[in-house]
Amino acid sequence: MFHLTIVTPEETTYDAEVKMLIIPEITGEMGILKNHRPVIAKLSIGRLRIIRENDTEQELFISGGYFEFNNNTATILANTAENIEEIAAEEARAARQRAEEFLSHADDDLLKEKLENEIKMHLMREKLAQIRESRK
Numbered sequence: 001m002f003h004l005t006i007v008t009p010e011e012t013t014y015d016a017e018v019k020m021l022i023i024p025e026i027t028g029e030m031g032i033l034k035n036h037r038p039v040i041a042k043l044s045i046g047r048l049r050i051i052r053e054n055d056t057e058q059e060l061f062i063s064g065g066y067f068e069f070n071n072n073t074a075t076i077l078a079n080t081a082e083n084i085e086e087i088a089a090e091e092a093r094a095a096r097q098r099a100e101e102f103l104s105h106a107d108d109d110l111l112k113e114k115l116e117n118e119i120k121m122h123l124m125r126e127k128l129a130q131i132r133e134s135r136k
Helices: 089-105 109-135
Strands: 002-007 012-018 020-025 028-033 039-051 057-070 073-078 081-083
Touching: 012 039, 012 073, 020 057, 028 039, 039 073, 039 109, 057 109, 089 109
Parallel strands: 002 073
Antiparallel strands: 002 012, 020 028, 020 039, 039 057, 057 073, 057 081
C-alpha cells in the first residue's frame, strides 16, 4: 500500500491508501505499485485507475496534469479529475459538438488550439462513459 493524493485547482479529490495505480502518462499507461522507483511524469487526457486494498477499482477521468511518486507517496496535480461513474455520455457528446461548432468559426490560432484540446477532452469523456455503460 502507498498513499495517493489527487489535487485539482478547486479541491483535493482523493486522499487515501491504494494498492496500485495506473496513470495515463503521455507515452502510454504506467502502473505504479508500492516501492516503485521515484518518478515524475506528465499526464495526458485519459483514464486513471485506482486499485484499493480490497481489489476494488475506481476510475477517474483526468484532463492532464503531473504525477510524482517518491517514498511510497503518489501525488497527482490534475487539471480536472472526475469520477467516470458520474460522466453522462450525452452531455459529453453535446459539449464536444459545441466545441466543434465554435472551432469551425474560430480564426485565432490560440483559440483554435484551446478548442481542439477541449474537443479531445470531451471525446475521451464520451468514450469512457460509453465504456462504462457497455459494462452494465
